[in-house]
Amino acid sequence: MIEFQHVYKSFKDKHVLEDISLTINDGEFICIIGPSGCGKTTALKMINRLIKPTSGKIIVNGQDISLENEIELRRNIGYVIQQTGLFPHMTVRENIELIPKLKNKKDKHLLQKVKDVMNMVGLDVDEFLDKYPIQMSGGQQQRVGVARAFASEPDIILMDEPFSALDPITRNQLQDELLSLQNNIQKTIVFVTHDMAEAIKLSDCICIMNDGKIQQFDTPEQILKNPANDFVLNFVGKKRIWDSPELIKAKDIMIDEPIVCPYSLKCIKALNIMFNYRVDSLMVVDKKHTFMGIIDAAQAANDANKGKRVDEVMKTNCITVQPDDSIVDVLNIARENDKYTIPVVDDQKLVGLITKSTLVTTLSKKYDESEGE
């Protein structure tokens, strides 16, 4: 666990960090993001004491790091920066084994360890073990950087914009690999980036900073949906959520209180309700609000049905979605079944309704707001 407790930092008269308090749990992947000069890198470098706080404390695994030996501390924290962080005069092997060797000179399994971390980051051992960084592509160099950080088996890994110099394709590839790596090994990773898409993609929690202060520290979903202030809203971008539409859930777009009718109602009365609320169908529920079926105007208005109870004529084999299904899922279901009135059901209870018009309204926002920007 990493804890920032009221951390301040000033260089001369300039405040770089102001009252940073932050808790990062074990195994979490945290992105720190913000415009240049917001203090994100400063905050990161405080964790391995490359920069010391002016006041406040940083606690790592229950220990105040200012009381620890800084060399020990750093050797137990992985550190990845852009590819310039590799030592150009050392081979891949020498780069990776540098710190493990300093920690334990007589480690007989060192070479195996080097090979293991190389495999882990997808580097061909035979091809690259004795290559120099200059002989490798940017993406390969960055893999070496990650491998080096993992080689000393740290619990915490700090990454300072590690992928920012890479081309988009390589960057994506490395992000994917980092994600799957993290799923397997569950390190605590603190990742500084200025790329919101990267932060949303990678992290469990995002810490948005500006002017040395934390603006919002929350899950990507919350940040996208409920920006804490205008800065976050603008920084994230109003249409940003469309970069990750899977974050838009059924519960976010559904009509919360669809017009319902009890199953025992007569069809004629149901028709009357439809007329009053100007809808063409009703959700049929019981007293406990359990979803039972849908009755539409055509069925209710049928002369043969007029005197019958709603539950005798309603459709029961309806397509439903869960509140946490994303808009992508909803659209897929709607398209596959050619149905655009979809009840949202949670534990058999009716919680909302998605109709053609809610979908159109939601989707149209993507374009409205982008024009506004």
Add this chain to the structure above:
Amino acid sequence: MSEFIDYFIQNFSIILGLFVEHVQLTIMAILISIVIGVPLGILITYFKPSKKPVMAIANLIQAIPSMALLGFMIPLLGIGTKPAIVMVILYSLLPIIKNTVAGLDSINQETLEAAKGIGLTRLQVLYKVQIPLAAPVIMAGVRISAVSSVGLMTLAAFIGAGGLGYLVYAGIRTTNTDQILAGAIPACILALLIDYIFSILERLVTPKSFQLTKPRSQFKNIMDKVIIILTCVGLAGSFVYTNMGNKTGTKKIKIGSMDFSEQETLNYMLKYLIEGNSDIEVEQALSLGSSSIVLDAIRGGDIDMYIDYTGTIYGSILGLEPNSDVDEVYRTVKKEFKSQYQLTVLDSLGFNNTYTLAMDKNTAKKYNIETISDLCKVSQQLNFSPTLTFMERKDCWLGLQKAYPIQFNKIVPIDGSPRYTALDSHECDVIDAYSTDGLLKKFDLKVLKDDQSFFLPYHAIPVTNERIQDEYPEIIPIINQLQNYLNEEVMVELNYKVDELKMKSMDVAKDFLIENNLIQQ
């Protein structure tokens, strides 16, 4: 050219000895300047405020003329190898410090931060990252220093440290072109050789990853290492050999000499005479420079004996007014040296090497000049090319003007033997000369008589320190034999053999002693 080759072959062992000496001095200076310069360069990158003053001092030293720097060294370090090496070190520091700083500054800051961030200590960052990455640039600075050190080290000869410069300056002094070349050509070759060796070193310290674009064959890489190892073994061997030579012989004295042929011949004469008539070994410190430098050397204990001239001591060292009374000058010198410097002046060697004026025989005949007084009558039509020293001394030109009504058309001071050449080509008409100068015979010059007895007597006198008096008094009678055989004419003859006939002063000295049965063959 063939003359040069002959000279080279005849003197090969001497040239080789000086070459080795030159290599040793240069390498010693380079090694020490690396040991000082590189850490200093590293330190000033760590303590930024010290960068400016250190660089300013290094630049300043570079701006001091090398002869002047050498001059400053003598009072502090005496004569011989020490001041020469220190001078070369001081000159070598600037490129080494500069390149060390440049090399360290050129390293990417992020690389250094990464090194720190992954947990390297300051020292580990330095030797695992900074030094390997800066090494090629540092080595380039060392290479520049090393090559210029070879040239600078030729100055070492001025203060008796030996090396190839000895041949160059001895050659200039005696207008012996072959000798100059015998010093200059090996020095050039040495400079090229050192440049080559350091280019290999530069390549060896350059990280492999920086050389990927110009791959070299395995064979060449191995050859590089072989050459460096052979060079190191050779150097180590030469140092061991030189030091072994120094340790043999327990009874040993060291005799110094000034930087002209007569002094060198006399030095050899003393060496052979003493070694041939006693069990004492004589070490030589030839060509130390002017009288005052040699005096510094004997007072500092670098040498035990040298030969000076009464007039020089009387006039320029004791600073007394000119006096032409031979006995009084000798007595004063002996007394003052004893009381002021605890040095003992032995009996005169039997000749007077005084100042005199000389001119072309034809010119002398034309104006009918025999004496200096004769010269005064026509001197206004003549040009005078004395040495700088002659111009400045009150027992020379300053006094001469008072003793004689002498005035020249033009005075162009020229140092050393080139003034003889100037006289020979009629660029000047009168020069100052020493009465025993072999060049007088070479150029067949008219020596003018000092009819007013203005010039001081310059009797050659051996000067010894207390060590000779206490430990080796037996050599004094041995030396005293010489006065029976030496006089001005003999000395001119001996000097002529060295300066004009290009005979080696050691051979001239030895032959003279054998002819006179002073030593066995």
